[in-house]
Amino acid sequence: MTLPDSHPQWLLWAPLAAAVVHICEEFVWPGGFMSWYRRYRGTSASSITPRFLVIVNAILLAVCVNAALATDTSFGVAYWIAVSAILASNGLWHLWAAVRDRGYSPGMVTGLVFYVPLAIYGCIHFLRSGSVSIGSAVVALLVGGSYPFWSAMFHARAEVSPEARRLSLGHLQSSGGCELLSHCGETTPLAVSRSKLRHCIRCVSHNGVTGPMR
Secondary structure, eight states, rough: BOOOOOHHHHHHHHHHHHHHHHHHHHHHOOHHHHHHHHHHHGGGGGOOOHHHHHHHHHHHHHHHHHHHHHHBBBHHHHHHHHHHHHHHHHHHHHHHHHHHHHHHOHHHHHIIIIIHHHHHHHHHHHTTSSSSSSHHHHHHHHHTTTTTHHHHHHHHHHHHHHHHHHOOHHHHHHOOHHHHHHHHTTTGGGGSSSHHHHHHHHHHHTTSSOOOOO
């Protein structure tokens, strides 16, 4: 269904503007997101590299541009709502991470000041204008709001890198990890489960064995 061109232009392009400001807070001023995230996530931040962050944020900006240009149909409006929900869920994640870390999360301010209110206002506007059904809006919100969960799953899968799995048994033993590996009941690190190998590497990196593995 084609919709009349009655939506304010500022609203259509607001996700893009908010994303630009948010990225600036994360990486320009005050910046420091990558180092903070690596510390916050620990071993699961191995997938966070400058190249990865550039690609992800470039895709985000392209998605925001597409959302602004696609609101002439009800599907396009639902797409806009889904994008704004992704942004809002990211802002709420920043808040949750800051509370959990008991400190400032780079990106938290713009996420709460721009992302969350924008998603709420935009969803209400499109529903009141009849540009999208309640069912489509709910689905879009659920899809976009699920972003933190599948993002966490992606990083969890990369928590133990292939390089770490290829560490030799001799290297781990020489680093003080032989006691931990002996509790795994395996003869090679490749046969050790993901959680056990992760714990071995973490303990070895801290220069010592902290205790028996269960």
